[in-house]
Amino acid sequence: MDFNLNAVSFIAEKNFSRLDIKKTYDIMILGGGPAGLTAAVYCIRKGMSTGIIVNEVGGQVAWTSGIENYMGYRHINGVELVQKFKEQVLQFGIDYEEGRRIESVSSGPMKGVVLDDGRSFSSRALIIATGKDMRRLGVPGERELTGKGVAFCSICDAPFFSGKRVVVVGGGNSAMEAVHDLAPIASRVIIVQFLESLTADRVLIDKLESYGNVEVLYEHEVAEIRGGSSVESVEVRDRKTGKTSSISAGGVFIQIGLVPNSGFVKGVVSMNGSGEIIIDCSCNTSEAGIFAAGDVTTVPFKQIIIAGGEGAKAALSACEYVMRLT
Amino acid sequence: MPLFDEKISAQLGDILKNMDGAVNLAFFTQEFECRICQDTGAFLKEFSSLSEKIKLKVYDFLKDGQEAGRLGVDKIPCICVLDAGGDDTGIKFYGLPGGYEINSFISSLLEVSGKKEPIPDDLMKRIMAVDRDVHIQVFVGLTCPHCPSAVAMAHRLALENKRIRADMIDAAVFPQLAVKHSVSGVPKIVFNDREEMVGAGPLAGFLDIIERL
Numbered sequence: 001m002d003f004n005l006n007a008v009s010f011i012a013e014k015n016f017s018r019l020d021i022k023k024t025y026d027i028m029i030l031g032g033g034p035a036g037l038t039a040a041v042y043c044i045r046k047g048m049s050t051g052i053i054v055n056e057v058g059g060q061v062a063w064t065s066g067i068e069n070y071m072g073y074r075h076i077n078g079v080e081l082v083q084k085f086k087e088q089v090l091q092f093g094i095d096y097e098e099g100r101r102i103e104s105v106s107s108g109p110m111k112g113v114v115l116d117d118g119r120s121f122s123s124r125a126l127i128i129a130t131g132k133d134m135r136r137l138g139v140p141g142e143r144e145l146t147g148k149g150v151a152f153c154s155i156c157d158a159p160f161f162s163g164k165r166v167v168v169v170g171g172g173n174s175a176m177e178a179v180h181d182l183a184p185i186a187s188r189v190i191i192v193q194f195l196e197s198l199t200a201d202r203v204l205i206d207k208l209e210s211y212g213n214v215e216v217l218y219e220h221e222v223a224e225i226r227g228g229s230s231v232e233s234v235e236v237r238d239r240k241t242g243k244t245s246s247i248s249a250g251g252v253f254i255q256i257g258l259v260p261n262s263g264f265v266k267g268v269v270s271m272n273g274s275g276e277i278i279i280d281c282s283c284n285t286s287e288a289g290i291f292a293a294g295d296v297t298t299v300p301f302k303q304i305i306i307a308g309g310e311g312a313k314a315a316l317s318a319c320e321y322v323m324r325l326t
Numbered sequence: 327m328p329l330f331d332e333k334i335s336a337q338l339g340d341i342l343k344n345m346d347g348a349v350n351l352a353f354f355t356q357e358f359e360c361r362i363c364q365d366t367g368a369f370l371k372e373f374s375s376l377s378e379k380i381k382l383k384v385y386d387f388l389k390d391g392q393e394a395g396r397l398g399v400d401k402i403p404c405i406c407v408l409d410a411g412g413d414d415t416g417i418k419f420y421g422l423p424g425g426y427e428i429n430s431f432i433s434s435l436l437e438v439s440g441k442k443e444p445i446p447d448d449l450m451k452r453i454m455a456v457d458r459d460v461h462i463q464v465f466v467g468l469t470c471p472h473c474p475s476a477v478a479m480a481h482r483l484a485l486e487n488k489r490i491r492a493d494m495i496d497a498a499v500f501p502q503l504a505v506k507h508s509v510s511g512v513p514k515i516v517f518n519d520r521e522e523m524v525g526a527g528p529l530a531g532f533l534d535i536i537e538r539l
C-alpha cells in the first residue's frame with residue numbers, strides 16, 4: 001500500500017486573506033502554477049501590494065506524477081512540489097483567491113480583472129500566468145460523454161477500462177503514457193494519430209511492441225464519439241482517403257497536447273496563431289503594464305523551471321513599472 | 327509488518343499534532359471473507375496509534391447491526407468519523423483511504439477535531455441554508471491526485487450542515503456500486519442518487535447542484 005502524503009499542506013500556516021474589491025492593488029497575478037507563484041514571492045518581497053487569482057494550484061504540475069528535472073529535488077511528485085511552492089508563498093501572506101476563472105481583463109492606466117462570479121478587481125499592473133490546459137478534440141459527443149468513457153487522466157481512470165477496447169487519441173508523450181497505463185489491462189488499445197508517425201520519445205514508443213494488443217492508425221482523425229449512457233464507438237476519418245470508419249470502444253483517452261488559457265485576454269494583448277501571448281525578453285506584452293509569464297506565453301520550451309524563472313522576470317518587470325508610476 | 331515507513335509515520339505524527347480536540351472513529355468490518363476489511367483494520371490500528379486524540383472503536387457489521395443502522399452504514403469496510411462526544415458528523419470512508427486519499431482522511435480528522443480553515447461568508451450562508459437531506463457519494467481511485475480535494479469538500483459540507491452526509495467510496499472496492507452509477511472517471515460525485523458531477527470543482531459547484539436537488 002502506497003501513501004501519497006502531502007505533508008506540507010497540513011503543516012503550513014494558513015496565511016491567505018481574500019481579495020478585496022475595494023482595494024487598488026499594485027500588482028495582480030493571474031494564475032497559480034510555477035510562474036504565478038514565483039511571481040508572487042518576488043512581488044511581495046519587493047513590498048508591492050499583491051493579489052493572486054488561482055484556478056487550480058500548481059496547474060499542470062499537479063497533474064505530473066514524477067519530476068526529475070527541477071533543481072534541488074532528485075525526484076519529487078508533482079502534487080508535492082506544488083505544495084512546496086504554495087507554502088513558500090504562504091509564509092509571506094497574500095490576498096488570494098482559489099477555484100475561480102477569469103472572465104475578462106481590461107487595460108488602461110488602471111487594469112481591471114473580472115471573475116466568473118462577477119466580482120471585479122483593480123490593479124496598476126497585471127501578470128498573466130494562466131498556463132495551458134488540455135486540448136479537446138471539439139467533435140460531437142466529446143463533451144456529452146466526458147466522464148462516461150471520454151477521459152483525460154489515465155492514471156486516474158485507466159482502471160475503469162479493464163477488459164475493454166479503448167481508443168487513445170494522440171501520438172506524443174502523454175498519449176504513450178496513457179497507452180502504458182491501459183495496455184496491460186484493456187483488451188485492445190487503438191491509437192489514433194493525426195500525423196504519419198508517433199512524436200513521443202523513443203523509449204516510450206519502443207515499449208509498445210511488448211504489449212501485443214496495441215495498434216496504431218496513422219494519419220487518422222476522430223470525427224465523432226458515439227454512445228448513449230457511455231461511449232460505444234469512435235468514428236475516425238482517414239486523412240488521405242477521407243473515408244470514415246467506426247471503431248467499437250468503451251473508452252476514449254484524449255491526449256492531444258495543450259492550449260493556452262488566454263481566451264479572456266483576447267483583443268487586449270497581441271497573441272500568436274496558437275493563442276500564446278507574445279512577450280519580449282522582459283516579459284512585456286503589447287500593452288503597457290500587462291506582463292505575462294510561463295506556458296501561456298511565446299517563451300520557447302515549456303518547463304517547470306523555465307516557467308518559474310519567467311515568473312520571476314515578469315514580477316521584476318512589473319515592480320519596475322509600478323515604481324516608475326509613483 | 328507496519329504499513330507506514332518511518333518517514334511517513336514521523337510526518338503523520340507531526341501533522342496530527344495540529345488536531346485541536348479528540349476524534350472518534352467507528353470502524354465497521356467483519357472477520358471473514360473480506361480481505362480489504364482486514365487491511366483497513368490494520369491501517370486504522372496503526373494510524374490511530376500515532377495520536378492519542380484519535381480513538382478507534384471496531385464494530386462487527388452483522389453483530390453490531392444496531393450501531394451500523396444508527397450511523398447509516400450499509401456496506402463494509404466503513405470508517406465513520408465521529409466528533410469528540412461520539413456524535414455522527416456525516417463523514418464516512420468506504421474503503422481504505424490509502425494512496426492519495428490519505429490526504430482527505432487527514433483533512434477530515436483535522437477538521438472534525440476543530441482545526442478548520444474558514445469558509446467565505448457567502449458560501450457559508452449557502453451551506454447553512456440547505457434544509458433537505460443530501461447524500462453525497464464521491465467515487466475515487468487511490469491513484470487519482472485530484473480526488474482528495476473532492477472528498478474533502480464533500481466531507482466539509484457534511485461537517486457544517488447536519489442535513490448533509492458524505493461518503494468517500496473507493497470504486498475499486500465497491501465495483502457493483504461504481505457500475506450502478508456508471509463510474510468511468512474519477513472523482514465522480516453523485517448527489518442523492520440523482521444528480522452527478524465528474525471532476526473536482528470548487529465548493530460553489532457542489533452548492534449549485536445541491537440547491538437544485
